[in-house]
Amino acid sequence: MSNEGVTTITHNDVQEDTARVFTAECHRVGITTEEVVDFYTKWAMNGKYDQDLHFENYEGPVVAANAVAEYCKDNIPWANVLDVAAGTGLVGKQLQNRGFKHLDALEPATGMLEHARRKNIYTNLYCEFLNSKRLPIDDDSYDCSVSCGGMGEGHIPLNGFSELIRVTKPGGFVCIVMKESYLSDCKEYEDGLEQLVKDLEDAGKWERLSRDVVPNYVFGENGVMFRFKIRDVVCDRK
Template sequence: MDQTEIAKAYDNNYRAFKKGISSSESIDYYTSWGQTGGYEKDLSKGGTYNGPIEAAKAVGKLFPADRENVKILDIAAGTGYVGEELHHMGFLHVDALEPSEGMLAIAKEKGVYKNYILDILGGTKYSLGTDYYDCTVVSGGMGEGHIPCTGILEMIRIVKPGGIVVIAMREEYLNYVEEYKDKLEPMMEELEKEGAWEKIDRSIYDNHFVGKTGVLFLYRVKDKGESGR
């Protein structure tokens, strides 16, 4: 990609995350961006966009064995980048949760997921079972108009005790997105104090998207009885 194309990619991505965008506006934008082929051109996996690779690598390290039986939910699955990576690593039970019909249609063509759930996290169309997944993973699903802080509670609910939550997001969103500023990380820490989960790691990686650093959160869910959640 030359500099002009990179600037265009950055601009197109900003349109999905721009200040004040509503959830439905963002989802509609993804449908048209995805269906024209623009999403995968602008966010090229391993090119302009490293989030899915970092997220999947973390899942791979935490589940080195028996991968075909590990139940994973790829939240905000988009066109299936994380699913592709996990499939290559031998994970065969990966479900995709994605609210944009256009994005999910592209993910379906890849054949790397077991089930496809057209919904937002915490939505009502499909009820996700409590303590069902061994792992949830998100790459790029956190941002303005995207997964709210309450999505974290939903991740903890649907992951089994001992299971893993993986979140890869643009680092600057922690302080730049109103929904997260002084809320998301304090809430994650509070949940740890309450005994809902424990932090395995918090690390920074390069080039989440177009040179912007990413932050990778890894948490292990604890016995729900301890926290009452």
């Protein structure tokens, strides 16, 4: 019997479709931060998050880790890095594989954080959401702060950027990787993300090193990566 015209649906196809649905649901218009946290906790607790977002579907963690490693270069074994919206530790594991030894996680979903804890990647794990609220972290604590997949509807708000700047050392590195379409699909970002990036640069808070499109960031769709250097002399870091 000929197979011509017959579409074979594999386990990987089903897995990718499920991951797409889950990702879309936790970024739907109008979702609250509380709903986002609850959704991610349940996704992690069913044991499917890492499986659904394996490398073939989600290249973001590799892209983010490569950017941090490139910036740190010879300082990798000593660099203090904060993984923001760390999830189950996908970025942290990539950093660990590249020789980073001093990694902390910031993640508001308890289920995700518990999975990250079991991997023995991080020294300190903070169950906190990045927003305008002051984090329980001292000023100038990290050589690098990185966030991959933490941006989107109901996710990290723009007022969280000030905390990224506060906890990162002068001369330090901030890397944000996100799905490119969120720059237009998320109302807050469409109206203000790139303007805020410019405003913070004009205010002497950080220097934008690059804004790069990331092909095949997730499910074959493009991402965008912002890289910043915190100013050595920063005005009004309160």
